Amino acid sequence: MTSRAIVVDRPGTHRLATGPRPAPGPGEVLVEVAAAGICMSDREVYDGHRDAAFVRYPVIPGHEWSGTVVAVGPGADPALVGRRTVAEGFRACGVCARCRYGETSLCTGGYAETGFTEPGAFADHVVVPARLLHPLRDDADLRAAALLEPSAVIAAAVRAGRARPGERIAVVGAGTLGLLAVQWLAAGSPAVLAVVDPREARGALALGFGGSLALTPEEAESVYGSFDLVVETAGAATTAASSCLLARRGGRVVLTGMFTEGAVGIDPVHLSLSQLEVRSVFGASSSAWVDAVRAFDLGLLDPAPLITHEFPLERFGEAVALVGGGDPKTGKVLLVP
Known part of the structure; x- marks a missing residue:
């Protein structure tokens, strides 16, 4: 089985790569991406304006996303397969002083984040640690759920x-x-x-x-x-x-x-x-993610009206050009694999 992904090899250059479907390792899950939002941070990665300490090229961007778990690695709960979900972006270590204090966005174990230093969700599939998942209701609108990362912020x-x-x-x-x-x-x-x-x-x-x-x-x-x-x-x-x-x-x-x-x-x-x-505020801690997902599940937060544009992966160049372009009619731009 194959999977496609947008790869930014260096600032200003991207390609749509096709390769074997990634396999989840121990404690990881494989998620089929339903939708992924493009934000100004992604535009900064593409343009080369993000602080060098917070990006690693080549990179598959995409830190705002939602999807469905399709496979689990050794040690991950098999019951997760089929669950609609989002996941935290920061790959916090969980054991440093800041993590143990609950400030997972300030982890001192070394910066690692999906879509910046780790493969992100501008792809058909993304692999993430199962411990970072926030499963959603079975009837969750995955298009709207792609905005739960900024909601957590x-x-x-x-x-x-x-x-x-x-x-x-x-x-x-x-x-x-x-x-x-x-x-x-x-x-x-x-x-x-x-x-x-x-x-x-x-x-x-x-x-x-x-x-x-x-x-x-x-x-x-x-x-x-x-x-x-x-x-x-x-x-x-x-x-x-x-x-x-x-x-x-x-x-x-x-x-x-x-x-x-x-x-x-x-x-x-x-x-x-x-x-x-x-x-x-720099990103969102695990507790902020819990707040955002609860508000979304209860219907107190509805990001869907913010979405104005949707593009397939093949049109990533057009999509990223809209972000930060200054048009007041442009809201959230999604990639929909």
């Missing part, structure tokens, strides 16, 4: 931000992470849920996801200092600094965007005078 952000009912909350950015954050935070009954994005069309979309107010960055300047919690999701050059300005004195700011060199720094004078609590 938002679950981590909401945990870090400790959102409370009746608070004034702002979400900066109305991309995939931002809209998932709006949907999640709206379920907690905030007094105000504002969304800040320069693209008016994306702001309007956020209102349909549960936001109560859509603002451009210029309009948001009039409400600086107003919010109990600010969840930053854009990773743009100015959004870390502006998110801190949006928070009230004593407020909380959670940074989830992946910033690059040249981002504007946070003013330390403002931090000290405002007594802000600033947290950042």
Whole structure:
């Protein structure tokens, strides 16, 4: 039996490779991929802009995905065969101090992540350790479930931000992470849920996801200092600094965007005078994954409306070009093997 995969040999170069279907090793499972999302991190891998410590070429990308277990290796539970599932991306060691503390996204055993250093899901099949699986309900929408990885990141952000009912909350950015954050935070009954994005069309979309107010960055300047919690999701050059300005004195700011060199720094004078609590999120811990899958299974989180484009593996070049292209009509782009 054969299996196809998108291989990025080096930045800017990819090929569709066909070879023997991979076999799961001890403690591993083989998953038939149903859908895989393309995010800006994948675009960075393709363009060669990801930090060299967090990618290994050649690589099969794909860290946002869902599928069905079709085979198990020695030591893995045979009952997993046939289960719809997603899986954590970080290959945490499980034994270091950070893992034992529950901070599996900060594992000190060495960075390893599906789709960046290990073969990912832009393929017909992906092999992952069985211990990383989060099985879904038998009737789960696997197309929507492909977005559970960014959902888990938002679950981590909401945990870090400790959102409370009746608070004034702002979400900066109305991309995939931002809209998932709006949907999640709206379920907690905030007094105000504002969304800040320069693209008016994306702001309007956020209102349909549960936001109560859509603002451009210029309009948001009039409400600086107003919010109990600010969840930053854009990773743009100015959004870390502006998110801190949006928070009230004593407020909380959670940074989830992946910033690059040249981002504007946070003013330390403002931090000290405002007594802000600033947290950042890198991926999602195992506990955040549990939160996301539970919310999805209960119907509290529905990522399906975020999906705007679907492509077969053969059209990966077209698909990746859409991501980060700036078109406000482009939401989540999926590869569907």
